[in-house]
Amino acid sequence: AQSVSQHNHHVILSEAASLELGCNYSYGGTVNLFWYVQYPGQHLQLLLKYFSGDPLVKGIKGFEAEFIKSKFSFNLRKPSVQWSDTAEYFCAVYNNNDMRFGAGTRLTVKP
Amino acid sequence: EPEVTQTPSHQVTQMGQEVILRCVPISNHLYFYWYRQILGQKVEFLVSFYNNEISEKSEIFDDQFSVERPDGSNFTLKIRSTKLEDSAMYFCASSSPGQVRNFGPGTRLTVT
Numbered sequence: 001a002q003s004v005s006q007h008n009h010h011v012i013l014s015e016a017a018s019l020e021l022g023c024n025y026s027y028g029g030t031v032n033l034f035w036y037v038q039y040p041g042q043h044l045q046l047l048l049k050y051f052s053g054d055p056l057v058k059g060i061k062g063f064e065a066e067f068i069k070s071k072f073s074f075n076l077r078k079p080s081v082q083w084s085d086t087a088e089y090f091c092a093v094y095n096n097n098d099m100r101f102g103a104g105t106r107l108t109v110k111p
Numbered sequence: 112e113p114e115v116t117q118t119p120s121h122q123v124t125q126m127g128q129e130v131i132l133r134c135v136p137i138s139n140h141l142y143f144y145w146y147r148q149i150l151g152q153k154v155e156f157l158v159s160f161y162n163n164e165i166s167e168k169s170e171i172f173d174d175q176f177s178v179e180r181p182d183g184s185n186f187t188l189k190i191r192s193t194k195l196e197d198s199a200m201y202f203c204a205s206s207s208p209g210q211v212r213n214f215g216p217g218t219r220l221t222v223t
Binding site for chain 2: 043046101
């Protein structure tokens, strides 16, 4: 079964700092990749997704992610974080109607 | 834009009681899912449902859980005899084949 690893459990940054959250998956076949965000007290919202094509994916709110097939990675990046980016971020892998989430990374942005 | 809706937003129940969590998926979607998130932990897959039957379930989805699509619009998760450790956020999701899953706002279940 596929699995998803998010290595950073809690990341603390100051506003304007750059962000990179790691995501690695273990499935060797064709996968679709997602990043979801969960703001405090709210439900999961899709940030961005990769199905095929350009491995650099642009999402909402200035986020982007790069799919590197050789490294089985799909890291999330943002050049300059804001206080409002404080949330939990989940990487997810979809294949053959099976979708699995990583453990999540809590991002705290200090004003 | 159509959304997945869930009711109630918060359910409090006593240990051993049965609860039914309700979801209204997006109307033209064919696949339905339940996930749960214990406070402070990751989102865990429970079950997927397609063509009026369970297509996949996780090890969490044991005999105390069941799902049903009682009519053309609702998708329910029943927990027969709740335990303290069932306290969590329960998210419903729906999708079209091969498309992104749309998640509902969740139901917070508190078992006392």
